[in-house]
Amino acid sequence: MSMFDGLKFRNISSPIHRIDPRAKFIYVLTFFIIAVFFNQLIPLLILFFSQIPLIIIAKVKKEWLRLIKGSSFFATIIFIMNVISLYFYSGYSSLASIIEQASAMTVRFIVLVESFSIFFLTTSPDMLGLSLEQIGIPYEFCFAFTTAIRFVPILAEEAQTIIDAQRARGLELEGENFMKRIRNYVPILIPLIVNAIRRSLELAEAMESRAWGATEKRTTLYMLKMERRDYCLILISALMLVASLYAWLFIKIPTMTQILNIQG
Amino acid sequence: MAIIEARNLTYTYPYAESPAFKDVTLRIERGEFILLTGPSGCGKTTLCRCFNGLIPHFYGGKLEGEITVAGLRTIEHPIHEIAQHVGLVFQNPENQLFALTIEKDVAFGLENLGLPRDEMRRRVDWALKVTGIYDLKNRAPFEVFGGQQQRVAIASVLAMQPEVIVLDEPTSFLDPLSARNILGVINRLNKELGITIILVEHRLDLASRYANRVIVMNEGQIILDGEPRKVFLENEAALIGVGIPKVVRLYMLLKRAGLNIGRVPLSPEELSKSIMEALIFDRG
Numbered sequence: 001m002s003m004f005d006g007l008k009f010r011n012i013s014s015p016i017h018r019i020d021p022r023a024k025f026i027y028v029l030t031f032f033i034i035a036v037f038f039n040q041l042i043p044l045l046i047l048f049f050s051q052i053p054l055i056i057i058a059k060v061k062k063e064w065l066r067l068i069k070g071s072s073f074f075a076t077i078i079f080i081m082n083v084i085s086l087y088f089y090s091g092y093s094s095l096a097s098i099i100e101q102a103s104a105m106t107v108r109f110i111v112l113v114e115s116f117s118i119f120f121l122t123t124s125p126d127m128l129g130l131s132l133e134q135i136g137i138p139y140e141f142c143f144a145f146t147t148a149i150r151f152v153p154i155l156a157e158e159a160q161t162i163i164d165a166q167r168a169r170g171l172e173l174e175g176e177n178f179m180k181r182i183r184n185y186v187p188i189l190i191p192l193i194v195n196a197i198r199r200s201l202e203l204a205e206a207m208e209s210r211a212w213g214a215t216e217k218r219t220t221l222y223m224l225k226m227e228r229r230d231y232c233l234i235l236i237s238a239l240m241l242v243a244s245l246y247a248w249l250f251i252k253i254p255t256m257t258q259i260l261n262i263q264g
Numbered sequence: 265m266a267i268i269e270a271r272n273l274t275y276t277y278p279y280a281e282s283p284a285f286k287d288v289t290l291r292i293e294r295g296e297f298i299l300l301t302g303p304s305g306c307g308k309t310t311l312c313r314c315f316n317g318l319i320p321h322f323y324g325g326k327l328e329g330e331i332t333v334a335g336l337r338t339i340e341h342p343i344h345e346i347a348q349h350v351g352l353v354f355q356n357p358e359n360q361l362f363a364l365t366i367e368k369d370v371a372f373g374l375e376n377l378g379l380p381r382d383e384m385r386r387r388v389d390w391a392l393k394v395t396g397i398y399d400l401k402n403r404a405p406f407e408v409f410g411g412q413q414q415r416v417a418i419a420s421v422l423a424m425q426p427e428v429i430v431l432d433e434p435t436s437f438l439d440p441l442s443a444r445n446i447l448g449v450i451n452r453l454n455k456e457l458g459i460t461i462i463l464v465e466h467r468l469d470l471a472s473r474y475a476n477r478v479i480v481m482n483e484g485q486i487i488l489d490g491e492p493r494k495v496f497l498e499n500e501a502a503l504i505g506v507g508i509p510k511v512v513r514l515y516m517l518l519k520r521a522g523l524n525i526g527r528v529p530l531s532p533e534e535l536s537k538s539i540m541e542a543l544i545f546d547r548g
């Protein structure tokens with residue numbers, strides 16, 4: 001599905017890719033918080049556009065556009081739901097301000113998607129696993145995480161093979177009856193699960209053969225180290241947070257409707 | 265001193281009615297290159313699992329008799345300790361690689377052992393170079409093709425610097441060319457680094473030229489054990505369906521037809537050389 005393709009990591013190199021995942025995560029989280037603070041259209045639009053240079057620097061424009069396109073379905077739903085609920089439940093009289101409010105909520109959603117996609121598009125699962133490990137998450141969980149990522153494409157391929165094989169033997173997957181359709185998926189699920197179990201046993205065997213659990217003090221080939229640019233990014237995030245807190249408290253943000261002087 | 269010694273070894277899997285192998289006695293010296301073969305289900309994989317302690321520690325079941333590997337009685341030592349002496353390479357490359365880059369996969373065992381980083385770096389680079397995949401080290405293991413994946417698997421046990429490497433049908437998922445290359449790598453580990461090799465293989469045509477000893481199993485027992493040139497001539501080997509190398513079969517046919525070319529050949533090169541010599545001798 002195109003929406004998830006937007007979250008798939010592609011191994012390229014850019015200044016954004018080189019930032020420590022921990023620092024990048026703090027930055028993304030800051031953006032997230034700021035986007036939740038504001039519910040007016042103008043600051044949310046500013047947030048949205050301020051991220052675009054990062055996407056260009058990171059060379060992930062194509063994936064990002066695909067992601068935005070993929071999320072447009074949800075964005076439309078959010079917009080419509082907001083228009084409807086604002087129309088019925090709030091005192092807004094003008095259609096313009098209802099639309100502005102609904103747009104603001106939609107843009108907020110897109111900003112959230114945008115900031116997380118920057119994180120996932122520019123952080124290799126490997127680095128992510130390593131940073132999980134280094135912030136003190138037990139190694140077993142980190143290992144499970146990276147292994148899951150490694151095996152998702154293989155399992156997907158396997159599922160496709162099984163579907164094709166069962167179809168070739170006459171299994172119908174498109175039927176009228178919903179219950180029947182569900183039942184028809186059983187011949188696909190069972191071999192898939194059996195295979196997955198067999199595979200995990202083989203994996204366990206291979207892990208044991210490579211001295212899994214030999215010592216409590218496991219070492220790693222690589223060690224993530226925060227550098228100056230990473231601390232800078234954290235500092236920038238902190239400043240952004242303070243600035244937006246200030247704006248949120250003390251500045252009266254005009255609405256688009258007021259600026260354009262649309263009469264309600 | 266033998267590197268692996270098994271005496272009257274019998275093993276039964278949990279819930280199995282009969283043992284997977286019975287009364288196996290075996291002595292393997294340091295530096296040998298052993299080819300282990302036999303029909304499907306005869307217990308080769310099961311025997312390999314005994315060499316690094318997966319049996320009995322991982323599989324459970326009932327192990328009777330004695331087995332020592334590198335001086336350790338496997339029953340008394342955990343797998344991770346034995347794994348530092350015996351590396352096991354499995355059939356399916358896909359299911360023995362975990363990491364998202366090749367070099368991290370090779371480092372996996374060393375990380376588990378808690379080696380210091382510079383030592384780890386050195387060993388990983390060395391193992392990658394020996395197996396000829398140094399240039400691929402930053403690729404993902406699942407991106408490269410089967411033969412290279414199997415090299416990664418070999419590199420990852422090699423990095424742990426074991427004395428013995430056991431390979432269970434490492435070429436069965438590979439095309440003939442990759443298989444030939446992998447067997448070449450395995451041969452170098454044996455001849456250049458002195459690592460004891462136990463290779464389970466059905467492709468005897470390709471593998472037998474490297475081995476100094478062939479062990480044939482059938483129905484849970486060792487039925488033949490000796491030099492390849494002798495073992496392949498035995499009637500029993502042909503009867504249970506061991507894939508006798510074609511060059512040996514040709515040798516036997518020639519002999520039956522009256523042309524004795526002397527030594528039993530193990531490769532086409534050896535065969536053609538002997539035939540040339542025999543013909544020149546005949547004429548002269």
Ligand SMILES: Nc1ncnc2c1ncn2[C@@H]1O[C@H](COP(=O)(O)OP(=O)(O)OP(=O)(O)O)[C@@H](O)[C@H]1O
Pocket residue numbers: 277278280284302303304305306307308309310311
């Ligand atoms: N995990 C297991 N649990 C129970 N029985 C097993 C298990 N693995 C193998 N066996 C049985 O043990 C016997 C020997 O099997 P093994 O896999 O060792 O044979 P093999 O010589 O490796 O065969 P192949 O050439 O097909 O790999 C077989 O009868 C098999 O059914």
Ligand SMILES: [Mg+2]
Pocket residue numbers: 308309310432
């Ligand atoms: Mg086997």
